[in-house]
Amino acid sequence: MTDKPKPSAQAKFEAQEKWRFEKLSAKLEKLEGKIDYATLKIRGRTEDTKGPSHAIAPHMVWLHEPYFVRAKAKVKVPGIPDIRCFFLQSCLRSLKDVPGDVAECGVREGKSSFFLLEADEAERDYYLFDSFEGFSDPVAGKDSLKSAIDPNTGARIFDGDFDKVAQSFKGHSNVHLIKGWIPDRFDDVADKTFAFVHVDVDLYQPTLDSFAYFYPRLAPNGILVCDDYGSAHYPGARLAMDEYFADKPETPIELPQGQAFIVKRG
Numbered sequence: 001m002t003d004k005p006k007p008s009a010q011a012k013f014e015a016q017e018k019w020r021f022e023k024l025s026a027k028l029e030k031l032e033g034k035i036d037y038a039t040l041k042i043r044g045r046t047e048d049t050k051g052p053s054h055a056i057a058p059h060m061v062w063l064h065e066p067y068f069v070r071a072k073a074k075v076k077v078p079g080i081p082d083i084r085c086f087f088l089q090s091c092l093r094s095l096k097d098v099p100g101d102v103a104e105c106g107v108r109e110g111k112s113s114f115f116l117l118e119a120d121e122a123e124r125d126y127y128l129f130d131s132f133e134g135f136s137d138p139v140a141g142k143d144s145l146k147s148a149i150d151p152n153t154g155a156r157i158f159d160g161d162f163d164k165v166a167q168s169f170k171g172h173s174n175v176h177l178i179k180g181w182i183p184d185r186f187d188d189v190a191d192k193t194f195a196f197v198h199v200d201v202d203l204y205q206p207t208l209d210s211f212a213y214f215y216p217r218l219a220p221n222g223i224l225v226c227d228d229y230g231s232a233h234y235p236g237a238r239l240a241m242d243e244y245f246a247d248k249p250e251t252p253i254e255l256p257q258g259q260a261f262i263v264k265r266g
């Protein structure tokens with residue numbers, strides 16, 4: 001009996017590509033007519049969906065993941081860019097076997113939290129911390145922002161409305177909105193363990209305080225994401241992350257869309 005010849009590397013590659021193409025085509029066929037490409041904007045430029053940004057070109061699979069499409073259709077509040085929301089969703093889905101809750105520092109109107117809730121495959125509680133009164137005062141020499149007060153409105157930047165946000169989370173009994181200046185209310189969750197932590201407070205001091213509190217409470221293999229690491233507008237966030245992780249076993253991994261993350265060593 002002669003052995004069956006092994007497929008060449010080229011043949012293997014072609015078979016894989018064919019499989020991927022067929023899978024994607026089937027997915028796109030199902031979604032045909034349900035996707036509004038015009039709403040997949042980055043900074044309001046609809047042409048970005050056609051190029052030049054490869055990351056959000058229509059053939060990118062992530063744009064069609066059902067949990068992302070569902071969240072995109074439901075969540076109408078302003079907030080961080082969709083591409084960052086997708087990354088958060090993807091992290092959380094990788095943690096379905098990691099026990100622990102979710103913490104978010106910096107909620108605004110809840111966009112990132114709603115995307116997370118839509119993607120979660122595990123049962124978890126969500127502890128969402130924000131002043132709901134906007135930014136705290138920046139630290140000279142750490143933050144580039146000179147004042148937390150918006151000169152046009154006289155209010156704090158990202159000043160919020162707690163009751164409105166609370167109302168929009170009605171129906172999510174696992175969501176706990178915690179109002180206060182970071183880190184004043186962190187001890188509300190002193191005895192919890194977290195699988196996923198999202199830090200999105202833009203400024204040096206609350207970013208550092210968030211790492212200091214939540215990193216020790218992050219489960220082994222849990223993920224912590226900092227939203228503002230790559231933004232030149234908010235250098236304090238990067239500084240805080242570099243400082244905090246300088247003596248930890250994890251080194252932040254930076255992403256082109258501005259976030260950075262660590263996976264806690266087991």
Ligand SMILES: C[S@@+](CC[C@H](N)C(=O)[O-])C[C@H]1O[C@@H](n2cnc3c(N)ncnc32)[C@H](O)[C@@H]1O
Nearest residue numbers: 079080106107108112131134135136181182206
């Ligand atoms: C960029 S927004 C968060 C965006 C949100 N993650 C989203 O998806 O839209 C930053 C938030 O951090 C909050 N914040 C800034 N400094 C804070 C502090 N010291 N304590 C509590 N909240 C703070 C602001 O109130 C604001 O809602």
